[in-house]
Amino acid sequence: MNLQAVRSIYYFEMARFFRTFLQSFISPVISTSLYFVVFGTAIGSRIDQVEGVSYGAFIVPGLIMLTVMTQGISNASFGIYFPKFIGTIYEQLSAPVNFLEIVLGYAGAAATKALFIGLVILGTSAFFVDLSIQHPLAMAGFLILTCISFALFGFIIGIWAKNFEQLQLIPLLIVTPLVFLGGSFYSISMLPPIWQTITLFNPVVYLISGFRWAFFGTADVPVGLSLLAIAGFCALCMAVVWVIFRTGWRLRS
Amino acid sequence: MTAMVKISDLRKIYDGGFEALKGVSLEIREGEILALLGPNGAGKTTLISAVCGIAVPTSGTISVGGHDTITDYRAARQLIGLVPQEINLEPFQKVMDAVRFSRGLFGCKRDDALLERILRQLSLWDKRNAKVNELSGGMKRRVLIAKALSHEPRVLFLDEPTAGVDVELRRDMWDTVAQLKADGVTIILTTHYIEEAEAIADRVGVIAKGELLLVEEKAALMARMGRKELIVDLQEPVAEIPEALAAYDLRLIEDGRALVYTYDTTADRTGITNLLAEIAAAGLTLRDIRTHQSSLEDIFVGLVKEDAA
Numbered sequence: 346m347n348l349q350a351v352r353s354i355y356y357f358e359m360a361r362f363f364r365t366f367l368q369s370f371i372s373p374v375i376s377t378s379l380y381f382v383v384f385g386t387a388i389g390s391r392i393d394q395v396e397g398v399s400y401g402a403f404i405v406p407g408l409i410m411l412t413v414m415t416q417g418i419s420n421a422s423f424g425i426y427f428p429k430f431i432g433t434i435y436e437q438l439s440a441p442v443n444f445l446e447i448v449l450g451y452a453g454a455a456a457t458k459a460l461f462i463g464l465v466i467l468g469t470s471a472f473f474v475d476l477s478i479q480h481p482l483a484m485a486g487f488l489i490l491t492c493i494s495f496a497l498f499g500f501i502i503g504i505w506a507k508n509f510e511q512l513q514l515i516p517l518l519i520v521t522p523l524v525f526l527g528g529s530f531y532s533i534s535m536l537p538p539i540w541q542t543i544t545l546f547n548p549v550v551y552l553i554s555g556f557r558w559a560f561f562g563t564a565d566v567p568v569g570l571s572l573l574a575i576a577g578f579c580a581l582c583m584a585v586v587w588v589i590f591r592t593g594w595r596l597r598s
Numbered sequence: 599m600t601a602m603v604k605i606s607d608l609r610k611i612y613d614g615g616f617e618a619l620k621g622v623s624l625e626i627r628e629g630e631i632l633a634l635l636g637p638n639g640a641g642k643t644t645l646i647s648a649v650c651g652i653a654v655p656t657s658g659t660i661s662v663g664g665h666d667t668i669t670d671y672r673a674a675r676q677l678i679g680l681v682p683q684e685i686n687l688e689p690f691q692k693v694m695d696a697v698r699f700s701r702g703l704f705g706c707k708r709d710d711a712l713l714e715r716i717l718r719q720l721s722l723w724d725k726r727n728a729k730v731n732e733l734s735g736g737m738k739r740r741v742l743i744a745k746a747l748s749h750e751p752r753v754l755f756l757d758e759p760t761a762g763v764d765v766e767l768r769r770d771m772w773d774t775v776a777q778l779k780a781d782g783v784t785i786i787l788t789t790h791y792i793e794e795a796e797a798i799a800d801r802v803g804v805i806a807k808g809e810l811l812l813v814e815e816k817a818a819l820m821a822r823m824g825r826k827e828l829i830v831d832l833q834e835p836v837a838e839i840p841e842a843l844a845a846y847d848l849r850l851i852e853d854g855r856a857l858v859y860t861y862d863t864t865a866d867r868t869g870i871t872n873l874l875a876e877i878a879a880a881g882l883t884l885r886d887i888r889t890h891q892s893s894l895e896d897i898f899v900g901l902v903k904e905d906a907a
């Protein structure tokens with residue numbers, strides 16, 4: 346295992362993050378505050394409680410998940426796409442590294458950034474609402490697993506993409522709608538029955554439901570199923586990455 | 599000497615179906631400088647990419663330092679440094695960080711003293727804290743070289759290292775290459791400048807249309823194909839070659855103002871002394887004499903033409 350290489354890629358990716366640290370820190374604080382002003386205050390004043398939790402607190406897990414998923418994807422996809430785009434990828438391809446080391450470096454850094462932003466949002470939320478986390482360990486576990494799997498997913502998108510449009514395509518066309526329709530801002534039980542069924546085909550529902558369970562102890566779907574979903578997604582992404590490096594798809598000519 | 603790089607029957611067909619290498623076999627000896635010459639699109643970069651792991655060979659095998667580049671890629675790649683043809687650099691990175699990153703990627707412990715030596719040798723030390731996009735083109739190319747040297751490779755591939763580099767800098771670069779050779783590094787460079795191959799290579803390979811036309815000691819190549827011409831300028835022009843000189847292989851040029859004598863530099867006797875004596879005996883007066891040796895360029899152009907025919 347070429348740990349030195351993993352470290353180099355990881356630090357290199359994190360350096361980009363630290364160069365723009367203030368920006369990385371402030372923008373989630375501002376966007377979270379906006380969500381609380383719009384959803385928590387304006388809408389929350391009309392919706393009293395959801396499943397025994399104040400609406401302001403209820404949206405916190407969804408809000409964190411929403412940001413963590415999109416950040417994980419965009420950081421990882423850009424991280425690997427950019428060297429491909431400017432041609433510096435030749436170095437990684439000609440270095441004595443295997444796929445696992447490259448992925449650990451890129452996806453690891455992307456997951457770290459996403460995790461950091463998730464925690465910033467959690468911290469910001471505490472200023473607006475009373476938060477108690479019933480299962481802190483499970484919360485941390487769900488959060489970290491989500492960061493990792495969506496960083497992996499982003500990594501795949503970055504390798505697949507042939508131009509900047511494609512880089513944006515999947516997050517915009519698939520991920521954002523799934524996340525918004527995945528119960529970030531409402532409980533599935535609030536939907537008409539037919540939509541409740543359809544929603545169950547949305548994988549994001551399982552993640553948000555599980556994460557919310559860790560906070561409040563209530564869930565739309567059984568928590569075991571949520572865990573299985575996120576672990577399965579992580580494994581699937583891992584397998585795809587492995588195949589990509591086996592075949593050199595879109596990397597080696 | 600042992601083979602440092604061994605390429606056997608290497609074929610490369612790109613996805614579009616284009617056959618860029620048509621079965622190239624080549625052994626590169628430890629510690630030598632091999633220059634690969636060839637026109638645009640000959641397959642030089644493809645050959646290097648296949649050795650370095652950037653392009654996947656369609657068939658054939660490659661080993662570096664005895665390690666197969668597919669089955670034992672870690673050991674093989676550890677030995678290789680690559681300076682690509684294109685200037686591919688992260689624009690906002692500082693020079694020192696860029697070089698440090700490369701070293702880390704090859705699994706080497708941080709060693710700033712070594713990196714300082716490399717940067718100083720390449721006259722980049724003053725620029726160590728400059729961002730890459732603040733450098734000139736020639737400096738960027740040297741950053742690429744510094745990156746390639748950062749893990750102390752035993753084999754260095756330089757893909758057109760002196761393209762877009764001024765004369766003075768080119769000399770510096772040759773000095774660097776000479777220094778590396780003295781340290782025992784095996785060097786493979788591609789170039790379009792024949793003088794460059796002539797000046798620094800031990801052996802020269804000529805590649806065209808995906809085929810290696812020849813690989814030979816530079817000196818032997820020059821000698822084998824190197825015909826030398828003696829040009830005798832005459833005081834008074836002559837209409838034809840005098841009868842007395844018919845025994846020699848002579849040509850008249852410049853409206854009879856000069857005689858050209860072609861001879862083989864490797865022959866025991868060149869016949870020059872006798873020729874000059876007989877020219878004088880024939881009543882011609884010499885004004886000047888000069889010689890001309892065919893360069894690698896002439897040889898190269900001849901070869902590629904021959905191949906196209």
Ligand SMILES: Nc1ncnc2c1ncn2[C@@H]1O[C@H](COP(=O)(O)OP(=O)(O)OP(=O)(O)O)[C@@H](O)[C@H]1O
Binds near residue numbers: 637638643644
């Ligand atoms: N990724 C690729 N996909 C398809 N064809 C390619 C690819 N890379 C190179 N080729 C083709 O392979 C041939 C050899 O290209 P290569 O870059 O090896 O030439 P070269 O000898 O390095 O030329 P130059 O002196 O211009 O650098 C060219 O015809 C080129 O168009």
Ligand SMILES: [Mg+2]
Binds near residue numbers: 643757
């Ligand atoms: Mg080339």
